[in-house]
Amino acid sequence: MVVPFPRRAIVRRRRAFALLGTVQATLIFTITVVSVPLPAIGTLWGLTRSELILVSAAYALSFSGLLLFGGRLVDRYGGRRLLLTGLAFFAVASTAAAFSNGFEMLVAARFGQGVGAALAAPAAVAVLHRLYADPASHRRAMARWGGLSVLGATAGILTAGVCTWVSWRYMFAPGIAVAILGLLIAPRLVPRSAPVERPQLDLFAAVLATAGVTLVSYGLVVTDQYPWTDPMVAGPLGGGVLLLLLFIAVEARGRSPLLPLSFLDDTSRIVGLLTIAFAAAGASLITLLLGLYLQQIRDWTPLRTSAAFLPYGITLLLAGRLCRRRLERRGPHGVIAFGLTCAAAGLLLLATLDPSTPYTTGILPSLLLVATGLALAFAGATVLSLAGVQARQAGLAGGVMNTAMEVGPTVGLTMLMAVAAARSAHLADAGAVVATTGGYAWAFGAAGVAFALLAMLVTITDRPRRRPDAAPVAALPASNRLALPAAPRRFTPALDTKPSTKRPIPAATGPSPWF
Structure with a gap:
C-alpha cells in the first residue's frame, strides 16, 4: 500500500507540472507564431523567399538537430540544471529576436532559441519522470503532457494574428515572459536531481546526429522553393542521409552510444513515436494550409484567420482533459487508434474543400474532429513513448520524443x-x-488516408494488456522516488513489496506492465 503524499507536496508537484507544461507549450508555440507575421517581416527588410524560409525554419533546425545531444546532457548533469540553462538561453535569444535590426540578427536569434529549447524540452521530461515516479501517476501525467505541444502550436497561430495587427516584434514577448518566470520559480518547485549515473558523452556521434538531422531538415524545407534535383536540395539531403547512416554505424559499435539502438527495440515505443510524428505533421498541415486558404482564397485578415482557429484550440483543451479515463479503460493503443480515426475523418472531410466552402458547416466540423483526434492520439502516444523508461534515460527519452515531434x-x-x-x-x-x-x-x-492506415497499424500491433493492479511498483529504485524540497522525510512513499499470489511480478526495468 502506498502512503499518500502530504498535501503540501501534492500542491507543489501540481504547480511544478503547470510550470513545466507552460514551458513545453511555449517551446512549440515559438515554432508556429512566426508563420503569420512573415510577410510583414519580408516587407520591412525586403527579404527574398529563401530568406523568409530561413527565418521560419531556423528555430526548428537547431531545436530538432540538438535534441538527442540535449537529452544525453540532461541524463549526465541532471534535469533541473539543464532546464534552467535552457531557459536562460531561450530568454536571451528571444530578447535578441524581439530587438533584431536586420535579417542576420533575427536568424541568429532564432537559432539561439532552438539551442535553448533543445536543452529545456528533454530536461522538462526528465524532471517529470522524477516527480511522478510510480507508473500509475506517471501515465496520468504523460497523458496530460501529450496534448500540450499541439495546444502550444495552436496558441502560436492565435497569437500571431494579434501580433501582426500590432507589431511582429511582440510575438517574442510570451516566450521571454515564460522563460523569466521559469527561471524565477523553477528553483523553488523543481527538486534537485543528481543523475542516477553519468553516461559518457560521445561528441563525435553528437556532431553526426546534429549535422545529419539539420541538413536533412534544411533540404526538405527548401523543396518549397527548389526542385528535388537542384543542388540546393540534393546536396543537403544526400549529405544529411550519409551522416545519419554513419551515426547509426557508430552507435551500433560504441560503448556509450548517444542513442542506444536497444532503446528503440520496442514495438510500442516505435508506434508511439510514429504517432507523435504523424500527429505533429497533421497539426502543422491544418494550421498552415487552412491559414493560407482563409487568407489567400477567402481574403480573410490575419486577425480573423486566427479567430477561426479558436474553436480548434478550445476543443484540443477539452479533449485533452478527457484522455485519462479513456486511457484507463481502453489503454494507450485503443486511445491512439480512436484518435487517429477521428483525425482521419476530419482530414477526409477537408478533402472536399473548394473556393466557396462555408466555414460554419464545412470547415468547422472538420476542425473539431481533427482537434479531438489529435488530442487523443498525442496523449496515448506520449504514454507509449515513455513507458518503461528508466531514470538514467529520462532525458534521452524526452529528446527522442521531441525529435519525432519536430521531424514529423x-x-x-x-x-x-x-x-x-x-x-x-x-x-x-x-x-x-x-x-x-x-x-x-x-x-x-x-x-487522412495516412492517418487511417496508421490507425490500422496501431490496432494490429496492440498487445494484451495486464491489469493496472499488477503494476510492479515495488521494484522502483529509491533514486526514482519523489524528492521535493519541503516535503517531510516521514512521508517518503512506502511501496508495497508483497508479491502477487496469482502471477509473478516482472522486473521494473522491463516493459511497462500497463501493456
Missing part, C-alpha cells in the same frame, strides 16, 4: 506539399484559385 512536420509537410503542387499543376487550366484549392484538398485527403 518537416517530413510530412514536404511530402504533402508535393502532393498539393502536383494536383495544382494538373488543375492549372481551371484558374489559380481553383488549382490552389484543389491542391490543398488533395493534401488533406492524402493526410
Whole structure:
C-alpha cells in the first residue's frame, strides 16, 4: 500500500507540472507564431523567399538537430540544471529576436532559441519522470503532457494574428515572459536531481546526429522553393542521409552510444513515436494550409484567420482533459487508434474543400474532429513513448520524443506539399484559385488516408494488456522516488513489496506492465 503524499507536496508537484507544461507549450508555440507575421517581416527588410524560409525554419533546425545531444546532457548533469540553462538561453535569444535590426540578427536569434529549447524540452521530461515516479501517476501525467505541444502550436497561430495587427516584434514577448518566470520559480518547485549515473558523452556521434538531422531538415524545407534535383536540395539531403547512416554505424559499435539502438527495440515505443510524428505533421498541415486558404482564397485578415482557429484550440483543451479515463479503460493503443480515426475523418472531410466552402458547416466540423483526434492520439502516444523508461534515460527519452515531434512536420509537410503542387499543376487550366484549392484538398485527403492506415497499424500491433493492479511498483529504485524540497522525510512513499499470489511480478526495468 502506498502512503499518500502530504498535501503540501501534492500542491507543489501540481504547480511544478503547470510550470513545466507552460514551458513545453511555449517551446512549440515559438515554432508556429512566426508563420503569420512573415510577410510583414519580408516587407520591412525586403527579404527574398529563401530568406523568409530561413527565418521560419531556423528555430526548428537547431531545436530538432540538438535534441538527442540535449537529452544525453540532461541524463549526465541532471534535469533541473539543464532546464534552467535552457531557459536562460531561450530568454536571451528571444530578447535578441524581439530587438533584431536586420535579417542576420533575427536568424541568429532564432537559432539561439532552438539551442535553448533543445536543452529545456528533454530536461522538462526528465524532471517529470522524477516527480511522478510510480507508473500509475506517471501515465496520468504523460497523458496530460501529450496534448500540450499541439495546444502550444495552436496558441502560436492565435497569437500571431494579434501580433501582426500590432507589431511582429511582440510575438517574442510570451516566450521571454515564460522563460523569466521559469527561471524565477523553477528553483523553488523543481527538486534537485543528481543523475542516477553519468553516461559518457560521445561528441563525435553528437556532431553526426546534429549535422545529419539539420541538413536533412534544411533540404526538405527548401523543396518549397527548389526542385528535388537542384543542388540546393540534393546536396543537403544526400549529405544529411550519409551522416545519419554513419551515426547509426557508430552507435551500433560504441560503448556509450548517444542513442542506444536497444532503446528503440520496442514495438510500442516505435508506434508511439510514429504517432507523435504523424500527429505533429497533421497539426502543422491544418494550421498552415487552412491559414493560407482563409487568407489567400477567402481574403480573410490575419486577425480573423486566427479567430477561426479558436474553436480548434478550445476543443484540443477539452479533449485533452478527457484522455485519462479513456486511457484507463481502453489503454494507450485503443486511445491512439480512436484518435487517429477521428483525425482521419476530419482530414477526409477537408478533402472536399473548394473556393466557396462555408466555414460554419464545412470547415468547422472538420476542425473539431481533427482537434479531438489529435488530442487523443498525442496523449496515448506520449504514454507509449515513455513507458518503461528508466531514470538514467529520462532525458534521452524526452529528446527522442521531441525529435519525432519536430521531424514529423518537416517530413510530412514536404511530402504533402508535393502532393498539393502536383494536383495544382494538373488543375492549372481551371484558374489559380481553383488549382490552389484543389491542391490543398488533395493534401488533406492524402493526410487522412495516412492517418487511417496508421490507425490500422496501431490496432494490429496492440498487445494484451495486464491489469493496472499488477503494476510492479515495488521494484522502483529509491533514486526514482519523489524528492521535493519541503516535503517531510516521514512521508517518503512506502511501496508495497508483497508479491502477487496469482502471477509473478516482472522486473521494473522491463516493459511497462500497463501493456
